[in-house]
Amino acid sequence: TKSIVSRRKRNPRRLPYPPGPKGRSFVGNLAQIPRVHAWLGYHELCKEYGDMVHLNVIGREILVLGSMKRVTDLLNGRAVNYSDRPVVPITELGGFDWSFPIMPYGPWWRQHRRAFHQHFNQNAVPKYYPIMYEERDIFLRKLKDDPRDWAEHVHSLFGTTLMRATYGFDDIGKNASLIHLAEAVVRRVGGATIPGRYLVNAFPILKYVPGWMPGAKFQQELKDIAQLNHEVVYTPFEDAKTNVANGQKGRHPNMASTLIESLPDQSNSDRAQAETLARNVCAISYIAGSETSIASAMALCCALANNPEVQKKAQAELDIVLGPKRLPLITDRVELPYLNAVVKELARWYTPAPVALVHMNKEDDEYDGYFIPKGTTIFPNVWAIMHDPENFERPFDFIPERFLGGGDVGPATIDPNDTIFGFGRRVCPGKHLADTVIFLFAASILANFDVSAPNDTDGNPLKVEITPKETGAVAMPYPFECNFTVRPGREALHK
Numbered sequence: 001t002k003s004i005v006s007r008r009k010r011n012p013r014r015l016p017y018p019p020g021p022k023g024r025s026f027v028g029n030l031a032q033i034p035r036v037h038a039w040l041g042y043h044e045l046c047k048e049y050g051d052m053v054h055l056n057v058i059g060r061e062i063l064v065l066g067s068m069k070r071v072t073d074l075l076n077g078r079a080v081n082y083s084d085r086p087v088v089p090i091t092e093l094g095g096f097d098w099s100f101p102i103m104p105y106g107p108w109w110r111q112h113r114r115a116f117h118q119h120f121n122q123n124a125v126p127k128y129y130p131i132m133y134e135e136r137d138i139f140l141r142k143l144k145d146d147p148r149d150w151a152e153h154v155h156s157l158f159g160t161t162l163m164r165a166t167y168g169f170d171d172i173g174k175n176a177s178l179i180h181l182a183e184a185v186v187r188r189v190g191g192a193t194i195p196g197r198y199l200v201n202a203f204p205i206l207k208y209v210p211g212w213m214p215g216a217k218f219q220q221e222l223k224d225i226a227q228l229n230h231e232v233v234y235t236p237f238e239d240a241k242t243n244v245a246n247g248q249k250g251r252h253p254n255m256a257s258t259l260i261e262s263l264p265d266q267s268n269s270d271r272a273q274a275e276t277l278a279r280n281v282c283a284i285s286y287i288a289g290s291e292t293s294i295a296s297a298m299a300l301c302c303a304l305a306n307n308p309e310v311q312k313k314a315q316a317e318l319d320i321v322l323g324p325k326r327l328p329l330i331t332d333r334v335e336l337p338y339l340n341a342v343v344k345e346l347a348r349w350y351t352p353a354p355v356a357l358v359h360m361n362k363e364d365d366e367y368d369g370y371f372i373p374k375g376t377t378i379f380p381n382v383w384a385i386m387h388d389p390e391n392f393e394r395p396f397d398f399i400p401e402r403f404l405g406g407g408d409v410g411p412a413t414i415d416p417n418d419t420i421f422g423f424g425r426r427v428c429p430g431k432h433l434a435d436t437v438i439f440l441f442a443a444s445i446l447a448n449f450d451v452s453a454p455n456d457t458d459g460n461p462l463k464v465e466i467t468p469k470e471t472g473a474v475a476m477p478y479p480f481e482c483n484f485t486v487r488p489g490r491e492a493l494h495k
């Protein structure tokens with residue numbers, strides 16, 4: 001009864017929860033939580049119950065938002081309330097507490113966010129152009145010499161660019177081993193974040209079960225993850241410190257050396273905290289930024305292979321701006337409206353983070369006649385918004401013209417960049433870097449290569465299919481085949 005009384009106090013008008021399927025006692029809607037391609041499952045629920053669906057899983061309230069109106073009203077419009085993240089016990093057990101994307105909304109998160117933003121805001125991104133160009137040149141050469149392994153080259157292009165912008169190591173082998181380590185963390189995180197994957201998230205008491213007891217295997221698993229987390233955060237930062245101390249900051253500006261040089265003296269009482277902060281913000285850029293950018297770049301290759309007419313238009317535009325003798329620069333962007341539309345259409349067509357990251361509200365809320373209790377876990381279905389025919393005609397087709405005022409479809413009314421990078425105070429702080437590296441990738445591929453689908457046994461081009469893997473916050477595609485042929489006259493540009 002006590003909880004009923006307090007709930008009445010919290011919800012004096014006795015407003016209902018938003019609509020949703022009836023759950024079973026105790027486990028609630030556990031059966032309705034999609035575990036595979038979650039965005040599709042949530043979309044089905046929205047088709048049945050409307051653009052805001054309430055679920056309850058073992059006592060945890062969940063709200064799925066399926067339209068631009070809902071995410072704009074709640075996550076952007078009421079951002080101060082809706083920018084928290086749910087706290088899950090595996091954060092502590094798995095040693096994830098260094099990672100600011102999952103930190104609760106508060107002063108410690110804010111300090112991380114501010115430090116990160118200083119190095120990746122719109123005006124800071126040009127510092128990394130020299131690294132981006134060097135890595136692009138390496139990538140183009142690899143693609144020419146060994147086009148079959150194109151996906152691997154895409155991985156190392158984005159991985160190495162991010163690692164170098166962060167830590168400034170110029171040594172290829174060093175960056176490769178750091179990427180290998182960070183990849184291991186990324187793989188383990190993917191599985192750990194699905195609701196219901198670890199029972200300990202629903203029953204925090206389980207964290208006191210000793211690891212040797214039957215059924216407590218997760219304890220050991222999480223210990224291993226904690227060890228990986230520790231390595232990923234400390235190893236590169238310590239090496240960067242040594243490099244700075246030896247006067248080897250890397251050939252180009254990078255985040256770690258700037259942060260390390262501005263740390264207070266060893267004798268200063270603020271030193272330890274400042275160093276933790278610097279170490280943490282460095283470690284997040286690869287983990288948060290690599291898979292998302294790689295997924296997006298792979299999706300571009302698929303879209304180009306299936307849409308030769310898009311490719312031809314973009315190449316004609318690039319040829320005029322570049323002439324025969326040079327590679328694209330990021331500053332060419334202002335003169336390439338069609339290519340900009342291709343990049344926007346890519347962001348819409350293949351959303352690398354289809355349900356963004358979950359948000360949580362700090363306070364009870366009333367909205368549109370419904371009660372939303374504090375601590376509700378919120379899934380914004382970005383994929384559904386980007387594929388709603390109300391927002392974008394023929395949403396599954398790749399049509400850049402919709403961003404240039406129409407063509408044979410209606411003009412786009414939503415900018416994908418306001419959606420695919422998330423919302424409110426949590427909006428992706430790497431979005432400017434991401435948008436820039438994807439643009440440069442698109443320009444460089446298109447200027448130098450023809451991308452095509454493989455042929456079937458009769459010599460007809462197949463349709464290239466892109467299928468995201470089943471789990472994880474990022475829709476990383478399964479490998480697929482795609483042909484890259486150097487465009488006539490561009491051979492000499494691959495150094």
Ligand code: HEM
Nearest residue numbers: 101285288289292293353356357421422423426428430434
């Ligand atoms: C195409 C590429 C990318 C996409 C689609 C993407 C998307 C997202 C999304 C949806 C979120 C969650 C926002 C929210 O909670 O509402 C996010 C958060 C974040 N992203 Fe990105 N991202 C990309 C690239 C990057 C890059 C390159 C970096 C780093 C250099 C980065 C760093 C982060 C960080 C640190 C957060 C956590 C922010 C916080 O919780 O305060 N992202 N990103």
